[in-house]
Amino acid sequence: MERLKETVSYIQKKVDYKPEIGLILGSGLGVLAEDIENPIYVPYGDIPNFPISTVVGHAGQLVFGSLNGKKVVAMQGRFHYYEGYSQMEVTFPVRVMKLLGVDKLIVTNAAGGVNETFNVGQLMLIKDHINLTNYNPLIGPNLDEMGVRFPDMAKAYTPELRKLAKAVAQNLNIDLAEGVYVGFTGPNYETPAEIRLTRTIGGDAVGMSTVPEVIVARHCGLDVLGISCITNMAAGILDVALDHREVIEVTQRVRSEFITLVKNIIREM
Numbered sequence: 001m002e003r004l005k006e007t008v009s010y011i012q013k014k015v016d017y018k019p020e021i022g023l024i025l026g027s028g029l030g031v032l033a034e035d036i037e038n039p040i041y042v043p044y045g046d047i048p049n050f051p052i053s054t055v056v057g058h059a060g061q062l063v064f065g066s067l068n069g070k071k072v073v074a075m076q077g078r079f080h081y082y083e084g085y086s087q088m089e090v091t092f093p094v095r096v097m098k099l100l101g102v103d104k105l106i107v108t109n110a111a112g113g114v115n116e117t118f119n120v121g122q123l124m125l126i127k128d129h130i131n132l133t134n135y136n137p138l139i140g141p142n143l144d145e146m147g148v149r150f151p152d153m154a155k156a157y158t159p160e161l162r163k164l165a166k167a168v169a170q171n172l173n174i175d176l177a178e179g180v181y182v183g184f185t186g187p188n189y190e191t192p193a194e195i196r197l198t199r200t201i202g203g204d205a206v207g208m209s210t211v212p213e214v215i216v217a218r219h220c221g222l223d224v225l226g227i228s229c230i231t232n233m234a235a236g237i238l239d240v241a242l243d244h245r246e247v248i249e250v251t252q253r254v255r256s257e258f259i260t261l262v263k264n265i266i267r268e269m
Protein backbone atom coordinates (compact mmCIF):
# COMPACT_ATOMS: atom_id res chain seq x y z
CA MET A 1 0.00 0.00 0.00
CA GLU A 2 2.88 2.39 0.78
CA ARG A 3 4.41 1.61 -2.60
CA LEU A 4 1.09 2.25 -4.31
CA LYS A 5 0.73 5.61 -2.58
CA GLU A 6 4.25 6.63 -3.61
CA THR A 7 3.49 5.74 -7.22
CA VAL A 8 0.19 7.60 -7.21
CA SER A 9 1.67 10.77 -5.74
CA TYR A 10 4.42 10.75 -8.40
CA ILE A 11 1.80 10.54 -11.17
CA GLN A 12 -0.41 13.18 -9.57
CA LYS A 13 2.49 15.64 -9.80
CA LYS A 14 2.38 15.20 -13.59
CA VAL A 15 -1.37 14.98 -14.11
CA ASP A 16 -3.65 17.40 -12.26
CA TYR A 17 -7.02 15.75 -13.01
CA LYS A 18 -8.75 12.48 -12.23
CA PRO A 19 -9.07 10.04 -15.11
CA GLU A 20 -12.42 8.22 -14.98
CA ILE A 21 -11.80 5.44 -17.47
CA GLY A 22 -8.76 3.16 -17.57
CA LEU A 23 -7.72 1.38 -20.74
CA ILE A 24 -5.44 -1.64 -20.99
CA LEU A 25 -4.54 -2.11 -24.64
CA GLY A 26 -3.52 -5.50 -25.96
CA SER A 27 -1.05 -6.50 -28.67
CA GLY A 28 -1.53 -4.46 -31.81
CA LEU A 29 -4.30 -2.42 -30.20
CA GLY A 30 -2.09 0.17 -28.50
CA VAL A 31 -2.60 2.51 -31.47
CA LEU A 32 -5.87 3.58 -29.84
CA ALA A 33 -3.76 5.60 -27.38
CA GLU A 34 -2.54 7.71 -30.31
CA ASP A 35 -6.03 9.20 -30.59
CA ILE A 36 -5.96 10.55 -27.03
CA GLU A 37 -6.20 14.36 -27.07
CA ASN A 38 -3.91 16.64 -25.07
CA PRO A 39 -1.83 13.59 -24.13
CA ILE A 40 0.45 13.49 -21.13
CA TYR A 41 2.93 10.62 -21.47
CA VAL A 42 4.37 9.00 -18.38
CA PRO A 43 6.94 6.32 -19.33
CA TYR A 44 6.83 3.20 -17.15
CA GLY A 45 10.55 3.52 -16.56
CA ASP A 46 10.06 6.87 -14.80
CA ILE A 47 7.29 5.68 -12.46
CA PRO A 48 8.45 4.62 -8.99
CA ASN A 49 7.62 0.97 -8.17
CA PHE A 50 6.32 0.19 -11.67
CA PRO A 51 7.51 -3.13 -13.10
CA ILE A 52 10.52 -2.72 -15.41
CA SER A 53 9.37 -3.21 -19.00
CA THR A 54 11.27 -5.87 -20.94
CA VAL A 55 9.41 -5.79 -24.23
CA VAL A 56 11.46 -4.52 -27.14
CA GLY A 57 9.80 -2.12 -29.56
CA HIS A 58 6.92 -1.32 -27.24
CA ALA A 59 6.33 2.14 -25.92
CA GLY A 60 5.58 1.13 -22.33
CA GLN A 61 3.91 4.25 -21.03
CA LEU A 62 0.78 5.59 -19.43
CA VAL A 63 -1.08 8.04 -21.64
CA PHE A 64 -3.43 10.52 -19.93
CA GLY A 65 -5.84 12.75 -21.83
CA SER A 66 -9.31 12.96 -23.36
CA LEU A 67 -11.03 10.50 -25.64
CA ASN A 68 -14.47 11.44 -26.95
CA GLY A 69 -14.96 13.87 -24.10
CA LYS A 70 -13.91 11.50 -21.29
CA LYS A 71 -10.77 11.75 -19.20
CA VAL A 72 -8.86 8.51 -19.65
CA VAL A 73 -5.62 6.84 -18.73
CA ALA A 74 -4.33 4.18 -21.11
CA MET A 75 -1.63 1.59 -20.56
CA GLN A 76 0.21 1.51 -23.85
CA GLY A 77 1.89 -1.86 -23.41
CA ARG A 78 0.97 -4.23 -20.61
CA PHE A 79 2.88 -6.67 -18.43
CA HIS A 80 2.40 -10.41 -18.97
CA TYR A 81 2.85 -13.21 -16.45
CA TYR A 82 4.83 -15.19 -19.06
CA GLU A 83 7.47 -12.46 -19.15
CA GLY A 84 8.39 -13.43 -15.60
CA TYR A 85 6.49 -10.76 -13.67
CA SER A 86 4.50 -11.97 -10.71
CA GLN A 87 0.73 -11.57 -11.06
CA MET A 88 1.09 -8.94 -8.31
CA GLU A 89 3.38 -6.94 -10.61
CA VAL A 90 1.19 -7.55 -13.64
CA THR A 91 -1.79 -6.03 -11.82
CA PHE A 92 0.00 -3.19 -9.97
CA PRO A 93 -1.07 -0.63 -12.62
CA VAL A 94 -4.75 -1.54 -12.12
CA ARG A 95 -4.51 -0.58 -8.46
CA VAL A 96 -2.69 2.61 -9.40
CA MET A 97 -5.55 3.47 -11.77
CA LYS A 98 -8.08 2.85 -9.00
CA LEU A 99 -6.22 5.18 -6.63
CA LEU A 100 -5.98 7.84 -9.36
CA GLY A 101 -9.79 7.91 -9.47
CA VAL A 102 -10.62 5.49 -12.28
CA ASP A 103 -13.95 3.71 -11.80
CA LYS A 104 -14.31 1.87 -15.12
CA LEU A 105 -11.74 -0.30 -16.81
CA ILE A 106 -11.67 -1.39 -20.45
CA VAL A 107 -9.37 -4.36 -21.09
CA THR A 108 -8.56 -5.55 -24.56
CA ASN A 109 -6.50 -8.40 -25.92
CA ALA A 110 -5.61 -10.51 -28.91
CA ALA A 111 -6.96 -14.03 -28.46
CA GLY A 112 -7.20 -17.37 -30.18
CA GLY A 113 -10.66 -18.51 -31.29
CA VAL A 114 -12.02 -21.74 -29.81
CA ASN A 115 -15.70 -21.35 -30.66
CA GLU A 116 -16.04 -22.79 -34.16
CA THR A 117 -18.60 -20.20 -35.20
CA PHE A 118 -15.97 -17.45 -34.85
CA ASN A 119 -14.08 -16.03 -37.78
CA VAL A 120 -10.57 -14.72 -37.77
CA GLY A 121 -10.85 -10.98 -37.24
CA GLN A 122 -13.91 -11.37 -35.04
CA LEU A 123 -14.38 -9.08 -32.07
CA MET A 124 -15.64 -10.81 -28.93
CA LEU A 125 -17.16 -9.17 -25.91
CA ILE A 126 -15.96 -11.05 -22.84
CA LYS A 127 -18.93 -12.18 -20.77
CA ASP A 128 -16.94 -14.19 -18.25
CA HIS A 129 -13.57 -15.81 -17.81
CA ILE A 130 -11.95 -19.00 -16.54
CA ASN A 131 -8.62 -18.68 -14.78
CA LEU A 132 -6.35 -21.51 -15.96
CA THR A 133 -3.12 -19.77 -14.97
CA ASN A 134 -2.88 -21.89 -11.82
CA TYR A 135 -2.27 -18.73 -9.88
CA ASN A 136 -4.12 -15.71 -8.53
CA PRO A 137 -2.93 -12.12 -8.13
CA LEU A 138 -4.74 -11.81 -4.78
CA ILE A 139 -2.70 -14.58 -3.10
CA GLY A 140 -0.92 -13.12 -0.09
CA PRO A 141 -2.02 -10.75 2.67
CA ASN A 142 -5.22 -8.96 1.67
CA LEU A 143 -4.97 -5.22 1.01
CA ASP A 144 -8.07 -4.30 3.02
CA GLU A 145 -7.90 -0.71 1.72
CA MET A 146 -8.44 -2.06 -1.81
CA GLY A 147 -11.09 -4.71 -1.20
CA VAL A 148 -12.30 -7.73 0.73
CA ARG A 149 -10.46 -11.02 1.28
CA PHE A 150 -12.96 -13.11 -0.70
CA PRO A 151 -14.22 -10.95 -3.56
CA ASP A 152 -17.35 -11.88 -5.50
CA MET A 153 -16.77 -12.68 -9.18
CA ALA A 154 -20.38 -13.35 -10.16
CA LYS A 155 -20.48 -10.27 -12.39
CA ALA A 156 -16.81 -9.90 -13.25
CA TYR A 157 -17.66 -8.23 -16.57
CA THR A 158 -20.18 -5.52 -15.71
CA PRO A 159 -23.56 -6.41 -17.26
CA GLU A 160 -24.51 -2.74 -17.92
CA LEU A 161 -21.27 -2.14 -19.83
CA ARG A 162 -21.79 -5.30 -21.88
CA LYS A 163 -25.28 -4.17 -22.75
CA LEU A 164 -23.93 -0.76 -23.76
CA ALA A 165 -21.18 -2.32 -25.88
CA LYS A 166 -23.68 -4.51 -27.72
CA ALA A 167 -25.95 -1.53 -28.44
CA VAL A 168 -23.04 0.58 -29.71
CA ALA A 169 -21.77 -2.28 -31.91
CA GLN A 170 -25.23 -2.80 -33.39
CA ASN A 171 -25.56 0.91 -34.18
CA LEU A 172 -22.21 0.85 -35.95
CA ASN A 173 -22.99 -2.40 -37.76
CA ILE A 174 -19.99 -4.05 -36.13
CA ASP A 175 -20.22 -7.81 -35.59
CA LEU A 176 -19.57 -8.31 -31.86
CA ALA A 177 -19.75 -11.89 -30.59
CA GLU A 178 -19.91 -12.68 -26.90
CA GLY A 179 -18.06 -15.42 -25.10
CA VAL A 180 -15.98 -16.83 -22.28
CA TYR A 181 -12.26 -16.01 -22.23
CA VAL A 182 -9.97 -18.68 -20.86
CA GLY A 183 -6.68 -17.39 -19.50
CA PHE A 184 -3.58 -19.57 -19.83
CA THR A 185 -0.11 -18.45 -18.80
CA GLY A 186 1.56 -18.97 -22.19
CA PRO A 187 4.07 -18.36 -23.63
CA ASN A 188 3.43 -21.42 -25.78
CA TYR A 189 0.16 -21.65 -27.63
CA GLU A 190 -2.10 -24.44 -26.40
CA THR A 191 -2.08 -28.00 -27.68
CA PRO A 192 -5.12 -29.33 -29.54
CA ALA A 193 -5.99 -31.35 -26.40
CA GLU A 194 -5.88 -28.19 -24.29
CA ILE A 195 -8.17 -26.49 -26.77
CA ARG A 196 -10.62 -29.44 -26.59
CA LEU A 197 -10.50 -29.08 -22.80
CA THR A 198 -11.21 -25.36 -23.16
CA ARG A 199 -14.27 -26.01 -25.32
CA THR A 200 -15.53 -28.73 -22.97
CA ILE A 201 -15.42 -26.39 -19.98
CA GLY A 202 -17.27 -23.65 -21.84
CA GLY A 203 -14.50 -21.49 -23.26
CA ASP A 204 -14.83 -19.53 -26.51
CA ALA A 205 -11.41 -17.91 -26.73
CA VAL A 206 -7.94 -18.36 -25.23
CA GLY A 207 -5.30 -15.84 -24.29
CA MET A 208 -2.35 -15.04 -22.04
CA SER A 209 -3.50 -11.87 -20.31
CA THR A 210 -6.54 -10.08 -18.86
CA VAL A 211 -7.59 -12.59 -16.17
CA PRO A 212 -5.22 -11.29 -13.45
CA GLU A 213 -6.04 -7.65 -14.25
CA VAL A 214 -9.78 -8.29 -14.10
CA ILE A 215 -9.54 -10.17 -10.79
CA VAL A 216 -7.70 -7.22 -9.24
CA ALA A 217 -10.06 -4.70 -10.85
CA ARG A 218 -13.08 -6.45 -9.37
CA HIS A 219 -11.35 -6.78 -6.00
CA CYS A 220 -11.12 -2.97 -5.83
CA GLY A 221 -14.62 -2.43 -7.22
CA LEU A 222 -13.92 -1.25 -10.76
CA ASP A 223 -16.54 -1.83 -13.44
CA VAL A 224 -14.98 -3.89 -16.23
CA LEU A 225 -15.52 -4.14 -19.96
CA GLY A 226 -13.44 -6.73 -21.85
CA ILE A 227 -13.04 -7.08 -25.61
CA SER A 228 -11.00 -9.74 -27.41
CA CYS A 229 -9.83 -9.54 -30.96
CA ILE A 230 -9.73 -13.07 -32.37
CA THR A 231 -6.50 -12.92 -34.36
CA ASN A 232 -6.33 -16.62 -35.22
CA MET A 233 -8.13 -19.86 -34.52
CA ALA A 234 -6.61 -21.95 -31.72
CA ALA A 235 -4.75 -25.24 -32.30
CA GLY A 236 -6.58 -28.14 -33.91
CA ILE A 237 -9.57 -26.15 -35.16
CA LEU A 238 -8.54 -25.31 -38.70
CA ASP A 239 -6.85 -27.92 -40.85
CA VAL A 240 -5.01 -25.30 -42.84
CA ALA A 241 -1.77 -23.79 -41.61
CA LEU A 242 -2.06 -20.14 -40.68
CA ASP A 243 -0.80 -17.68 -43.23
CA HIS A 244 1.02 -15.06 -41.20
CA ARG A 245 0.55 -12.32 -43.80
CA GLU A 246 -3.17 -13.00 -43.79
CA VAL A 247 -3.26 -12.74 -39.99
CA ILE A 248 -1.49 -9.37 -40.13
CA GLU A 249 -3.85 -8.14 -42.83
CA VAL A 250 -6.84 -9.21 -40.76
CA THR A 251 -5.47 -7.58 -37.61
CA GLN A 252 -4.98 -4.31 -39.45
CA ARG A 253 -8.49 -4.36 -40.86
CA VAL A 254 -10.02 -5.19 -37.50
CA ARG A 255 -7.91 -2.61 -35.72
CA SER A 256 -9.85 0.32 -37.19
CA GLU A 257 -13.16 -1.40 -36.44
CA PHE A 258 -11.94 -2.06 -32.91
CA ILE A 259 -10.86 1.56 -32.41
CA THR A 260 -14.20 2.85 -33.71
CA LEU A 261 -16.07 0.51 -31.39
CA VAL A 262 -14.09 1.38 -28.26
CA LYS A 263 -14.19 5.14 -28.92
CA ASN A 264 -17.95 5.05 -29.41
CA ILE A 265 -18.42 2.98 -26.26
CA ILE A 266 -16.36 5.51 -24.32
CA ARG A 267 -18.55 8.34 -25.60
CA GLU A 268 -21.60 6.59 -24.12
CA MET A 269 -20.01 5.52 -20.82
Ligand code: 6GU
Binding pocket: 110, 111, 112, 113, 184, 186, 188, 189, 190, 206, 207, 208, 231, 232, 233, 234, 235
Ligand atom coordinates in the same frame (compact mmCIF):
# COMPACT_ATOMS: atom_id res chain seq x y z
CL1 6GU B 1 -4.18 -19.63 -29.94
N1 6GU B 1 -3.60 -18.88 -27.52
C1 6GU B 1 -3.28 -17.98 -26.58
N2 6GU B 1 -3.09 -18.42 -25.33
N3 6GU B 1 -3.15 -16.67 -26.82
C2 6GU B 1 -3.37 -16.26 -28.07
C3 6GU B 1 -3.68 -17.13 -29.10
C4 6GU B 1 -3.80 -18.48 -28.77
N4 6GU B 1 -3.82 -16.43 -30.25
C5 6GU B 1 -3.60 -15.15 -29.92
N5 6GU B 1 -3.32 -15.03 -28.62
